[in-house]
Amino acid sequence: MVDxxxxxxxxxxxxxxPLYADARVTVSVNMRDxxxxxxxxxxxxxxxxxxxxxxxxxxxxxxIEFRNGQWNADPGLHTPDYKETPMRNTLPGNPLVPSxxxxxxxxxxxTYLGRHQNLPLCTDGAAPGRWIPERNLPPTWKTWQYMSPAxxxxxxxxYACRLRRISHAEFVFHMSxxxxxxxxxxxxxxxxxxxxxxxxxxxxxxxxxxxxxxxLCNDAPKDLFPSEWYPGMPVPHWYRVHxxxxxxxxxxxxxxxxxxxxxxxxxxxxxDPSDDGNFGPAHVPPGYRLRDDYFDLYYRFTRGTLDIYGxxxxxxxxxxxxxxxxxxxxVVVQLxxxxxxxxxxxxxxxxxxxxxxxxxxxxPRAEFVYRSGPYWCCRNSDDQAKKYSRLRFQSFDAHAxxxxxxxxxxxxxxxxxxxxxxxxxxxxxxxxxxxxxxxSRAEHIHxxxxxxxxxxxNGQE
Numbered sequence: 001m002v003d004x005x006x007x008x009x010x011x012x013x014x015x016x017x018p019l020y021a022d023a024r025v026t027v028s029v030n031m032r033d034x035x036x037x038x039x040x041x042x043x044x045x046x047x048x049x050x051x052x053x054x055x056x057x058x059x060x061x062x063x064i065e066f067r068n069g070q071w072n073a074d075p076g077l078h079t080p081d082y083k084e085t086p087m088r089n090t091l092p093g094n095p096l097v098p099s100x101x102x103x104x105x106x107x108x109x110x111t112y113l114g115r116h117q118n119l120p121l122c123t124d125g126a127a128p129g130r131w132i133p134e135r136n137l138p139p140t141w142k143t144w145q146y147m148s149p150a151x152x153x154x155x156x157x158x159y160a161c162r163l164r165r166i167s168h169a170e171f172v173f174h175m176s177x178x179x180x181x182x183x184x185x186x187x188x189x190x191x192x193x194x195x196x197x198x199x200x201x202x203x204x205x206x207x208x209x210x211x212x213x214x215x216l217c218n219d220a221p222k223d224l225f226p227s228e229w230y231p232g233m234p235v236p237h238w239y240r241v242h243x244x245x246x247x248x249x250x251x252x253x254x255x256x257x258x259x260x261x262x263x264x265x266x267x268x269x270x271x272d273p274s275d276d277g278n279f280g281p282a283h284v285p286p287g288y289r290l291r292d293d294y295f296d297l298y299y300r301f302t303r304g305t306l307d308i309y310g311x312x313x314x315x316x317x318x319x320x321x322x323x324x325x326x327x328x329x330x331v332v333v334q335l336x337x338x339x340x341x342x343x344x345x346x347x348x349x350x351x352x353x354x355x356x357x358x359x360x361x362x363x364p365r366a367e368f369v370y371r372s373g374p375y376w377c378c379r380n381s382d383d384q385a386k387k388y389s390r391l392r393f394q395s396f397d398a399h400a401x402x403x404x405x406x407x408x409x410x411x412x413x414x415x416x417x418x419x420x421x422x423x424x425x426x427x428x429x430x431x432x433x434x435x436x437x438x439x440s441r442a443e444h445i446h447x448x449x450x451x452x453x454x455x456x457x458n459g460q461e
């Protein structure tokens with residue numbers, strides 16, 4: 001794994017640019033194995049490319065992820081804990097092996113951070129970007145003009161567009177009009193993503209709750225809701241999502257039992273957040289508080305393309321299975337995690353094509369969103385047969401993205417790249433989780449969902 005990490009950023013006068021002070025902007029280098037000899041026991045050769053936008057001096061940060069196929073274990077063998085080994089440049093004086101890269105200062109370039117507020121709003125869920133300390137942002141920027149910072153105080157800012165904070169109330173309003181019925185397929189990583197939606201943004205959002213195990217990485221099904229909601233909950237799940245989340249009386253296997261009332265026709269009075277300094281995913285801006293908007297959400301637990309532990313898309317994604325429900329206007333699909341950990345790439349390439357064909361047959365008029373595999377997946381050895389390497393995971397994801405875009409014209413919701421662009425020390429901190437399945441922290445789930453909400457809401461005014 002190779003990152004380029006900003007060490008400093010100076011203007012033409014040699015003065016440090018305050019926008020990039022201690023930013024440590026990190027750009028992951030997409031690597032591929034180009035070893036051309038058969039002696040893999042002695043050496044591997046990789047090459048990669050990266051595109052740098054922010055001005056400054058960058059240094060290489062290289063780490064060995066695994067040795068001797070440890071993360072491609074055979075069944076029955078013990079898989080060691082995930083551990084990266086830092087590498088050092090052994091040829092610092094060789095001009096053909098540069099250890100630093102310099103990007104020239106150009107404040108007129110469209111991607112320069114000082115010009116960020118001139119960019120259009122993001123409608124791309126996979127827009128490349130970088131993490132910048134919130135304290136560096138110009139004082140003229142309002143908090144609602146950028147996403148909430150991560151736990152290390154950095155804000156995700158794309159290069160070519162702007163992300164804004166969108167309340168769950170505004171999201172529900174737009175969903176109720178454009179995509180009133182959403183069908184969602186995915187594993188526990190998707191189930192974890194749904195927590196903020198079904199709880200109106202109030203799940204693990206307060207600082208006092210983020211140390212709880214379910215906020216860190218645990219995702220046991222019965223922890224998905226308050227305990228009084230869980231008994232008798234049907235599988236698959238069907239929810240009616242309101243501004244303040246899902247009401248306990250509206251968890252049904254068949255929402256036809258509910259009255260189909262139209263949404264509130266009153267216009268939004270004010271889209272700007274209040275000035276109480278407490279704006280966040282759970283905040284209800286003026287003009288939304290009395291609304292009765294909702295969208296219906298059907299969720300089915302699937303394990304990628306695999307027929308494993310009683311779950312298989314060929315049985316679960318059928319026209320008959322979804323016939324009792326409102327036709328989907330939007331379908332969200334998350335794959336990769338189980339496929340990369342337990343499947344074969346050759347079989348995956350066949351099955352993902354078949355899955356895409358099935359989705360088009362079952363949902364001929366729906367729009368599709370492909371949710372990438374999460375960055376913090378599959379690293380802990382909770383199963384001795386689990387296989388993992390970053391290149392393997394990225395290969396599965398890249399192929400699935402291509403198929404879904406080609407066959408379904410799917411929009412991509414990328415939850416893999418932003419965490420991968422975190423500074424090395426932040427990535428190490430977040431990967432050191434006490435749960436064995438390595439789910440994303442709650443802070444990252446909220447940020448992932450903000451990207452999703454921006455992708456769907458912006459441009460729908």
